[in-house]
Amino acid sequence: MKVTTHNLRCTECGTVIAGDAVNSIFRCPQCNGLYDVIYPWSEVAARPAFGPEHNLPNASALRWLWQERRTSTLPVDQSGVWRFRDLLPIVENPENIVTLREGNTPLYELPRCAKSAGVDWLLAKHQGMNPTGSFKDTGMTAALSVAADRGFEWVACASTGNTSAAMAAYAARAGLRSIVFIPDGKIAWGKLSQSMDYGALTIQLKTDFDGCVRILTELVTRFPIYLLNSVNPYRLEGQKTPAFEMLEQLDWQVPDHIVVPGGNLANGSALGKGFMEMRHLGLISRAPKISIIQAEGANPLYRWFTDSNRIMRPVTADTRATAIRIGNPASWRKAANVIDALGGWCEQVSEQEIALAKAQIGAEGVGCEPASAVTFAGLKKLVALGKVNPEERTVLILTGHTLKDSNYTIDYHRGELLTEAENAQISPADQAIHAALRKPPVVLEPDTDVVMRMLESHMKLTQPA
Amino acid sequence: MKVTTHNLRCTECGTVIAGDAVNSIFRCPQCNGLYDVIYPWSEVAARPAFGPEHNLPNASALRWLWQERRTSTLPVDQSGVWRFRDLLPIVENPENIVTLREGNTPLYELPRCAKSAGVDWLLAKHQGMNPTGSFKDTGMTAALSVAADRGFEWVACASTGNTSAAMAAYAARAGLRSIVFIPDGKIAWGKLSQSMDYGALTIQLKTDFDGCVRILTELVTRFPIYLLNSVNPYRLEGQKTPAFEMLEQLDWQVPDHIVVPGGNLANGSALGKGFMEMRHLGLISRAPKISIIQAEGANPLYRWFTDSNRIMRPVTADTRATAIRIGNPASWRKAANVIDALGGWCEQVSEQEIALAKAQIGAEGVGCEPASAVTFAGLKKLVALGKVNPEERTVLILTGHTLKDSNYTIDYHRGELLTEAENAQISPADQAIHAALRKPPVVLEPDTDVVMRMLESHMKLTQPA
Numbered sequence: 001m002k003v004t005t006h007n008l009r010c011t012e013c014g015t016v017i018a019g020d021a022v023n024s025i026f027r028c029p030q031c032n033g034l035y036d037v038i039y040p041w042s043e044v045a046a047r048p049a050f051g052p053e054h055n056l057p058n059a060s061a062l063r064w065l066w067q068e069r070r071t072s073t074l075p076v077d078q079s080g081v082w083r084f085r086d087l088l089p090i091v092e093n094p095e096n097i098v099t100l101r102e103g104n105t106p107l108y109e110l111p112r113c114a115k116s117a118g119v120d121w122l123l124a125k126h127q128g129m130n131p132t133g134s135f136k137d138t139g140m141t142a143a144l145s146v147a148a149d150r151g152f153e154w155v156a157c158a159s160t161g162n163t164s165a166a167m168a169a170y171a172a173r174a175g176l177r178s179i180v181f182i183p184d185g186k187i188a189w190g191k192l193s194q195s196m197d198y199g200a201l202t203i204q205l206k207t208d209f210d211g212c213v214r215i216l217t218e219l220v221t222r223f224p225i226y227l228l229n230s231v232n233p234y235r236l237e238g239q240k241t242p243a244f245e246m247l248e249q250l251d252w253q254v255p256d257h258i259v260v261p262g263g264n265l266a267n268g269s270a271l272g273k274g275f276m277e278m279r280h281l282g283l284i285s286r287a288p289k290i291s292i293i294q295a296e297g298a299n300p301l302y303r304w305f306t307d308s309n310r311i312m313r314p315v316t317a318d319t320r321a322t323a324i325r326i327g328n329p330a331s332w333r334k335a336a337n338v339i340d341a342l343g344g345w346c347e348q349v350s351e352q353e354i355a356l357a358k359a360q361i362g363a364e365g366v367g368c369e370p371a372s373a374v375t376f377a378g379l380k381k382l383v384a385l386g387k388v389n390p391e392e393r394t395v396l397i398l399t400g401h402t403l404k405d406s407n408y409t410i411d412y413h414r415g416e417l418l419t420e421a422e423n424a425q426i427s428p429a430d431q432a433i434h435a436a437l438r439k440p441p442v443v444l445e446p447d448t449d450v451v452m453r454m455l456e457s458h459m460k461l462t463q464p465a
Numbered sequence: 466m467k468v469t470t471h472n473l474r475c476t477e478c479g480t481v482i483a484g485d486a487v488n489s490i491f492r493c494p495q496c497n498g499l500y501d502v503i504y505p506w507s508e509v510a511a512r513p514a515f516g517p518e519h520n521l522p523n524a525s526a527l528r529w530l531w532q533e534r535r536t537s538t539l540p541v542d543q544s545g546v547w548r549f550r551d552l553l554p555i556v557e558n559p560e561n562i563v564t565l566r567e568g569n570t571p572l573y574e575l576p577r578c579a580k581s582a583g584v585d586w587l588l589a590k591h592q593g594m595n596p597t598g599s600f601k602d603t604g605m606t607a608a609l610s611v612a613a614d615r616g617f618e619w620v621a622c623a624s625t626g627n628t629s630a631a632m633a634a635y636a637a638r639a640g641l642r643s644i645v646f647i648p649d650g651k652i653a654w655g656k657l658s659q660s661m662d663y664g665a666l667t668i669q670l671k672t673d674f675d676g677c678v679r680i681l682t683e684l685v686t687r688f689p690i691y692l693l694n695s696v697n698p699y700r701l702e703g704q705k706t707p708a709f710e711m712l713e714q715l716d717w718q719v720p721d722h723i724v725v726p727g728g729n730l731a732n733g734s735a736l737g738k739g740f741m742e743m744r745h746l747g748l749i750s751r752a753p754k755i756s757i758i759q760a761e762g763a764n765p766l767y768r769w770f771t772d773s774n775r776i777m778r779p780v781t782a783d784t785r786a787t788a789i790r791i792g793n794p795a796s797w798r799k800a801a802n803v804i805d806a807l808g809g810w811c812e813q814v815s816e817q818e819i820a821l822a823k824a825q826i827g828a829e830g831v832g833c834e835p836a837s838a839v840t841f842a843g844l845k846k847l848v849a850l851g852k853v854n855p856e857e858r859t860v861l862i863l864t865g866h867t868l869k870d871s872n873y874t875i876d877y878h879r880g881e882l883l884t885e886a887e888n889a890q891i892s893p894a895d896q897a898i899h900a901a902l903r904k905p906p907v908v909l910e911p912d913t914d915v916v917m918r919m920l921e922s923h924m925k926l927t928q929p930a
Binding site: 173364 | 663
């Protein structure tokens with residue numbers, strides 16, 4: 001096997017091939033499994049191989065290097081992904097790195113949510129603060145850089161949401177052309193606004209979503225188009241870096257539990273890989289548990305997790321949390337491996353639980369898209385089940401910005417989000433929280449006394465200290 | 466006069482009062498002018514007073530200190546506003562600082578836009594990458610911290626857009642309650658989705674926008690509500706910090722020209738203040754010119770600038786760049802002073818020029834809201850007029866994220882944004898750029914050969930290198 005900076009290993013049958021043995025076809029020819037990127041130093045069986053032959057300093061030197069880069073003005077150092085490039089040596093020529101200064105996302109305390117869930121300590125790592133408003137940017141900067149490094153001029157994905165927005169932005173940045181494949185039919189313009197703004201070409205195929213993936217998969221075997229769907233293993237290399245960044249932000253104090261939304265399941269897989277690599281390299285002495293939360297209407301991993309035979313069966317997905325409305329997740333095996341390796345749990349949450357959780361996160365001044373809110377809704381369940389103890393330190397991964405789905409927020413505050421049946425299932429205690437958080441506009445006469453009376457009666461206005 | 470960390474000086478009559486002499490009333494009682502925040506070391510007439518009595522190290526020590534803070538994990542150090550807190554000592558108790566890790570916004574090269582405008586070097590400082598998606602966050606973290614520091618429990622503004630979103634987020638963060646006043650009538654839900662998500666109360670008054678401001682201004686004289694409209698001078702203290710951050714990112718090499726959108730005119734005023742303070746303190750030896758660009762339909766500063774009598778007359782504002790649809794800008798005098806003090810120019814741009822500029826910025830993979838795009842449209846005019854030379858180093862200030870106005874992008878790509886009359890005014894050269902950038906979806910049969918032929922014919926698909 002030719003020596004490259006990295007290899008690819010099939011997550012199903014374990015076959016290992018050189019990193020440059022495939023270009024745009026990311027399924028194992030033996031078994032159709034997905035690949036993981038592996039490095040000379042990341043083989044869990046072996047001890048990590050530090051030293052110049054692997055361009056890998058030891059743990060404390062790495063920590064120091066990453067901190068020093070934060071004071072640099074170089075774009076690759078300002079990137080919250082490429083600052084950790086020692087652990088993702090996937091690009092031959094560093095000049096081909098495509099960055100929008102992704103990463104560097106905030107870690108917010110959520111004191112009121114913590115109290116509501118009954119835990120002492122709760123943080124949120126907000127990946128929606130990335131340049132295009134979702135966690136997909138951390139993966140796209142990695143995979144798009146590989147595309148540029150290998151000389152591709154075209155990239156493509158089948159997606160109507162956050163993936164296409166991220167792909168289009170990074171492709172434009174690199175001067176590459178991007179194509180978004182979507183099913184024909186009633187077009188969801190709002191979801192496409194970003195990829196159109198960043199100059200992507202949208203092709204509507206007269207078929208369904210699986211048909212789009214099929215055509216695209218065939219296309220890349222015949223044409224030099226780089227495939228950026230989540231089967232691309234380099235996307236996960238970028239998506240593992242928030243684990244590094246989080247630990248740095250926590251002064252290398254490992255949290256106990258990470259809670260991640262589960263849609264296509266690449267995100268939890270990537271974070272798990274990041275934590276396991278850090279543990280293997282001695283950057284941390286133990287890894288946190290990773291729990292994955294799905295919407296009840298798009299719960300194939302939850303079903304697998306609770307199935308005594310552990311068989312994965314695709315479902316017909318239906319949830320208003322559109323970013324995780326996925327019935328046949330590509331990365332389910334990787335995610336299952338992460339839950340098994342690190343511990344953690346899989347839960348499902350209802351539409352009304354998602355709506356309440358999103359409003360509670362918003363009321364902390366943070367905000368997120370609905371799919372992100374499943375983490376907090378799930379945490380409440382994990383605490384109730386005893387899977388998270390009150391003194392455990394938990395970090396929620398928020399995946400998208402609140403601006404990604406304004407309509408959801410509007411429908412919530414207008415009282416038009418949930419059906420009567422869904423509303424009927426809300427407990428009195430949760431009804432009270434909804435009542436405090438839902439804020440439909442109040443119409444008043446333009447008179448200061450009228451406004452004052454309204455404020456006094458509704459809100460016990462107090463004098464400043 | 467009591468000694469405080471800062472004073473307030475009327476920009477109209479020059480009267481100076483102590484910083485704590487007013488709480489929520491931000492108009493000079495003598496002349497109704499707005500206040501500027503001034504410090505012992507910021508008096509332009511005097512030499513800067515460094516040293517421990519002002520808590521102000523000298524220039525090189527400040528630069529070193531600010532760089533060191535970038536490696537810190539403290540929230541106030543991770544904030545791109547409070548990292549420069551030495552130059553905005555407006556909060557008595559630092560524990561009252563309210564931050565969402567604002568600032569730290571990227572400085573992007575725009576090589577294709579540079580070529581299109583005929584300049585050698587062009588950067589964009591993207592303030593739309595702030596937590597709520599607009600530059601308003603840098604001002605709100607400052608003013609909200611003052612509100613918390615002075616013990617207010619309520620904050621309010623009259624706004625339907627970026628200001629209310631930022632206010633609501635920071636208020637929620639601090640545990641304060643926020644009220645958004647808007648005129649009654651057809652409610653623009655989309656614009657309110659963020660402030661509702663962050664838990665603000667919306668009050669619709671049966672009056673127009675000026676009527677809302679009037680009621681709110683009276684309300685704060687009678688009730689302990691902190692006023693967060695742009696008359697609040699502390700907002701500008703936060704909004705000056707992107708000037709510091711930009712210089713740090715440029716390794717203290719001062720650019721020649723800054724181009725800013727002109728709406729309420731606080732932004733250009735604040736950046737000008739930031740540059741003048743840096744020059745006064747010896748952090749830089751000269752300040753850049755600041756040019757302000759308005760939409761033709763909301764151009765009071767442009768009219769003032771081109772009026773030989775220099776009289777400010779409000780206009781009835783009309784532009785699709787909603788964030789700068791302001792006919793009677795509160796901070797016009799401050800902005801006029803900045804243009805006079807630093808040089809620079811004021812220009813206006815048409816709706817079709819804004820649309821083209823936004824599409825060009827988007828095609829760089831950056832994206833922005835329409836109001837931000839006036840900067841690039843204006844730059845082209847400044848170059849044509851000889852006000853910016855091709856070798857001058859220019860930085861555009863992008864003020865809002867593309868997600869702030871998805872509908873504008875959608876209408877553009879559907880060909881429904883501009884009227885026939887507006888389209889008719891586009892030059893053939895610009896028509897060609899529009900044709901290359903506008904990407905309405907293409908509908909195709911689900912057949913790989915069909916897709917291949919389409920790609921070949923439209924785009925000269927080439928083999929990878």
